Amino acid sequence: MRPFSYERATTPAAAALAARARPGAKFIAGGTNLLDLMKLQIETPAHLIDVGPLGLDRIEETPEGGLRIGALVSNSDLAGDARVRRDYGVLSRALLAGASGQLRNKATTGGNLLQRTRCPYFYDTAQACNKREPGSGCAAIGGFSRQLAVIGVSDHCIATHPSDMAVAMRVLDAQVETVNAAGETRAIPMAEFHRLPEDRPHIDTVLPPGDLITAVTLPRPIGGTHVYRKVRDRASYAFAVVSVAAVLQRDGTGRVAFGGLAHKPWRVEAAEAALPQGAKAVAAIALAGARPTHENAFKVTLAERTLAAVISDARG
């Protein structure tokens, strides 16, 4: 690791202010992704602002009947919360399908959203990567791309967002609450939070540098059958090749989002109208315009079949 100075944050707005005052500073919460990247010198912050002391670790009911999840609630605590297990099962399931028990105990809600891609070319500092080093090129395009994105890709980047949690939050219409250095708060819909790579793949989200995530809110429960199905190369502790988060209602309607396919959780609301017609009809709309590589075209078929399995399971 490169040397860095370190401070403990006192309030969310003060943390954002401290970040603005120190270019090159980064927030650290659980640290499970940032420290990994710092050891590899993919991230080299000169200053760390530890947001751990801020609290922000409670899950509270909102006046609208939903939940407000503090940014520092651990993945374990969120998955294990009785209200989440009862009313937002797809979120518990997605969290429990991710990482390992040790990592879930440390990884936070805000940090999970902000984790970087696991594209092997992003991790290998000897390779060209526009996300790690803007303008250097993309070694993944034409390289080993089996795990990488099939839709929403650009000529500059085919990385995926690795989170399971974010896919479930997308299907639940969650909002990300933030605060900036001026103390102003904002609520960003999950649909808009993560970007597509376009010609600036080094920018993962719409969160301005130095702004801090304080919470994620969930609207009131929508009922239905909640399913998160993750297809991966091992039975446990592996990133998704393809995943499907779904909330399906008795009348055949519902919501569906895909993980492992794109630079962000992939949900196409217009495709959901086709749910009563089955997985093929949904996938035809949701994955229209897919641009897979020579190695990952199978993901398009796999996504459709995984959705078919999810619909079949939900119908019992």
Place this chain on the structure above:
Amino acid sequence: MAGELELSRRGVLMVGGASAALATVSPAEAQTPPPDTAPTQMAVSFEINGADRTLELDTRTTLLDALREHLNLTGTKKGCDHGQCGACTVIVDGQRINSCLSLAVMHEGAKVTTIEGLGTPDDLHPMQAAFIKHDGYQCGYCTPGQICSAVAVLDEIRQGLPSHVSASLTDRPRATNEEMRERMSGNICRCGAYSNIAEAMAEVAGARA
């Protein structure tokens, strides 16, 4: 310091550690300009295995390196140093974590339990005794992490927390072999002692049931 004498033996394993990073220059590092921040020292106080300890550390020091190199608690092992193998698992404030992916200074005031704090050769923790009885290891390198993780897993099941393989999110999970295997997936054993580890855990779970 013991750490310096042991550099030759453990040099390869220490490449990720702060103390070795300064002496190791990879091609990627050579291309980047020298750091503009000097190493920063900070004090941190925590409770390790019931004893209050205060250390003055380079901010880069992980909890793992603080335990091994500064407190000489070498029971906790450094495997991958990237949170992938689980050899460094310790219990912090009642929860198992990868000590390699956490900075020591982030644990001000924390209560840390390592394998040395679970039991001693004369007074084994029931999980340590069960690992011996069921031969839950071969080379033993992953064992301290496996045991810390296993103790925490049974606690998580006792608290009623579900896992990826639990059929229901709302019913209490049972300490089945399938539950044990899923919950232990963050601890890799390259000798492949998994079935015996699960047997050891089942015995301890049964004894408590």
